[in-house]
Amino acid sequence: MKSKLHAAAGAVAMLTIATFWVSTLVSETFGTDEQVAQVKFTILYGMVLLIPAMAAVGGSGFAMGKGWRGKQILAKHLRMKIIGGNGILILIPSAFFLASRAQVPNFDGWFYAVQTLEIIAGATNFILLGLNMRYGIALARRRKKATAP
Numbered sequence: 001m002k003s004k005l006h007a008a009a010g011a012v013a014m015l016t017i018a019t020f021w022v023s024t025l026v027s028e029t030f031g032t033d034e035q036v037a038q039v040k041f042t043i044l045y046g047m048v049l050l051i052p053a054m055a056a057v058g059g060s061g062f063a064m065g066k067g068w069r070g071k072q073i074l075a076k077h078l079r080m081k082i083i084g085g086n087g088i089l090i091l092i093p094s095a096f097f098l099a100s101r102a103q104v105p106n107f108d109g110w111f112y113a114v115q116t117l118e119i120i121a122g123a124t125n126f127i128l129l130g131l132n133m134r135y136g137i138a139l140a141r142r143r144k145k146a147t148a149p
Contacts, residue, residue, distance in 0.1 A: 002060050003140065009056035010136070014129050016050045021122045028115065037102035044099050047092065054087060061132075072135050079128040086121045094118040 020043050027039040058080055065073055094114050101111045 002064050005056060006060035006064060006136070009053045009060065010129065010133055013050060013053040013057055014126065014133070016046055016053065017122055017126045017129070020046060020050075021119065021126065024115070024119060024122075033102075033105050033107065036107070037099075037105055040095070040099040040102040043095050047095065051087075051092075054083070057129075058084065061136075072139070076132050076135060079132050083125045083128050086125050090117060090121040091125070094121070 023039045023043070027036045031039070061076065061080065065076070094117060097114050098111065098118065101107070
């Protein structure tokens with residue numbers, strides 16, 4: 001059950017991050033100021049989905065991996081710490097900052113500097129989650145083979 005929750009929460013988190021990232025790039029590249037503002041505002045609402053999904057991924061992952069050892073397990077733990085740090089220190093504050101600037105609208109140098117940082121941090125989290133997912137799938141396959149008769 002934990003593994004299904006973990007996989008589902010991970011998929012929701014990755015899809016949400018991908019949606020935020022692509023929406024940002026498309027609106028910034030092809031959209032109007034109003035569309036950029038709408039995307040920035042909608043991302044704040046999307047945090048209601050992303051934050052619990054990330055908490056579920058982290059909590060279920062730590063619960064399932066309790067007592068496990070190995071380089072890959074340690075790497076997954078380190079990646080999750082980086083993902084969490086990016087989220088708490090960069091992505092959440094950036095989302096509020098960008099939404100507030102976009103609503104005015106105030107698309108100045110600060111807006112684009114923070115937007116660039118947010119894009120980089122979001123891509124980093126997506127890549128790190130993908131690496132964790134790839135190893136998690138491989139680990140599940142190995143465990144399934146080991147328990148198969």
